[in-house]
Amino acid sequence: MADAGVHTATAADLPEIVRIHRETWRLAYARLLPAEVLDALDTDDAWALAVGQGAVLAATEGDFTVGFVVASKAPDEEVAKADGSLPPDADTTALLSVLVEPRWGRRGHGTRLVAEAVRRLAGAGxxxxxxxxxxxxxxxxxxxxxxxxxxDGTVRTLDASGRPLREVRLSGPLEVRLAD
Structure with a gap:
C-alpha cells in the first residue's frame, strides 16, 4: 500500500470530499433513498462550513483522497434518549460519521480516520x-x-422526500487500536 495518512481537511480537500460523499451515497444508498435526495448531495456550502470548523478529517493514500470523517460534539437532539431526555454524559458525547470510497475500502482508512478523530475528541474531553x-x-x-x-436501542425515521429512512444509533468508547 502506498503511504496512507489522515489530516485535518482544508478547502483544498473540499472537491474530493463532496465527490466521495456524492458518488459513494449514490452507489450505496440507491435502493434506500429517492434519486432527488441523492441528486441534492452537492452541498459545497455545508461541507465548507464543516471543514472551516475543523470538524472534518480526510484520509489519503498516496496522492488520492480516499475518505473522510466528520467528528464533533454531538448536538443534544442527536444524543437524546427516545423520550427526549438527555443522558448524564450528553456534554461529553461526540457524533461521528465516516465514509470511505468503496474502491479504497478494506485497507484500514476508516479505522485510521476514526482513530485520529477519537484521539482528538478524547483530548478535548x-x-x-x-x-x-x-x-x-x-x-x-x-x-x-x-x-x-x-x-443503543435508539432508532429514528427520517423523511427522505416521502420515503421513510430508518436509522439506528450506535454508541461506543472513544478507543481505537490500530494494528502494527
Missing part, C-alpha cells in the same frame, strides 16, 4: 461516541461494531 447509520446499511453497522460500538 469527549468520553463516548455515537453514529447514526441506516438500518439497512450492514457494511457501516459492521464497521462500527468491529470498533466495539453497539446499537
Amino acid at each position: 469527549a468520553t463516548r461516541g455515537i453514529a447514526w447509520v441506516p438500518e439497512a446499511d450492514e457494511a457501516s453497522r459492521n464497521f462500527y461494531e468491529r470498533l466495539g460500538w453497539t446499537g
Whole structure:
C-alpha cells in the first residue's frame, strides 16, 4: 500500500470530499433513498462550513483522497434518549460519521480516520461516541461494531422526500487500536 495518512481537511480537500460523499451515497444508498435526495448531495456550502470548523478529517493514500470523517460534539437532539431526555454524559458525547470510497475500502482508512478523530475528541474531553447509520446499511453497522460500538436501542425515521429512512444509533468508547 502506498503511504496512507489522515489530516485535518482544508478547502483544498473540499472537491474530493463532496465527490466521495456524492458518488459513494449514490452507489450505496440507491435502493434506500429517492434519486432527488441523492441528486441534492452537492452541498459545497455545508461541507465548507464543516471543514472551516475543523470538524472534518480526510484520509489519503498516496496522492488520492480516499475518505473522510466528520467528528464533533454531538448536538443534544442527536444524543437524546427516545423520550427526549438527555443522558448524564450528553456534554461529553461526540457524533461521528465516516465514509470511505468503496474502491479504497478494506485497507484500514476508516479505522485510521476514526482513530485520529477519537484521539482528538478524547483530548478535548469527549468520553463516548455515537453514529447514526441506516438500518439497512450492514457494511457501516459492521464497521462500527468491529470498533466495539453497539446499537443503543435508539432508532429514528427520517423523511427522505416521502420515503421513510430508518436509522439506528450506535454508541461506543472513544478507543481505537490500530494494528502494527
